[in-house]
Amino acid sequence: MxxxxxxxxxxxxxxxxLLPHMSELIVGxxxxxxxxxxLQRMVFxxxxxxxxxxxxxxxxxMERAKEAEEEAKQTLAQYREQLAEARHEAARLREDAxxxxxxxxxxxxxxxxxxxxxxxxxxxxxxxxxxxxALTQLRGEVGTLATDLAGRIVGESLEDEARQRRVVDRFLxxxxxxxxxxxxxxxxxxxxxxx
Numbered sequence: 001m002x003x004x005x006x007x008x009x010x011x012x013x014x015x016x017x018l019l020p021h022m023s024e025l026i027v028g029x030x031x032x033x034x035x036x037x038x039l040q041r042m043v044f045x046x047x048x049x050x051x052x053x054x055x056x057x058x059x060x061x062m063e064r065a066k067e068a069e070e071e072a073k074q075t076l077a078q079y080r081e082q083l084a085e086a087r088h089e090a091a092r093l094r095e096d097a098x099x100x101x102x103x104x105x106x107x108x109x110x111x112x113x114x115x116x117x118x119x120x121x122x123x124x125x126x127x128x129x130x131x132x133x134a135l136t137q138l139r140g141e142v143g144t145l146a147t148d149l150a151g152r153i154v155g156e157s158l159e160d161e162a163r164q165r166r167v168v169d170r171f172l173x174x175x176x177x178x179x180x181x182x183x184x185x186x187x188x189x190x191x192x193x194x195x
Contacts, residue, residue, distance in 0.1 A: 143168030 020028075146168055 139168065139172060142172065146171055 143165070
């Protein structure tokens, strides 16, 4: 048994490769504690600060993106509203232009009709004046011819102007009354004159 105890003691004296020495454990624990203290005091706050800045940047970027999106939506709504107003205004302007065009056309038509009436009236007046002038001239010529012819037939001179006028007027009045009485209506509604 001594042999066995000696073997056990010898085994106990040999270091176990799986178990570290006690002094190594103490030094490792102190180094770990110092490293942990150093990391908590110096490195972790920097990491926390960097993470917070990144989180703020990301969240702030998201907030800014949301704000920009809302602003873009509002701008788009304003643009669409302005576009609708512009279309409405353009339609109103087209309608106004159409109405003004119709009014101008109506005014021009009225002016043309008034000008046409004026020209027609002026032409009628000119025709009437020419007719009166022609009748007066014709009366004078017919009167002269009639008095010459009557003087030749009667054999006396009708040089007395008052008498000459009376004879001519009476002669022309008879011709006009004969022309009026000779005009007879025919079945188609037109007037026929006999000579």
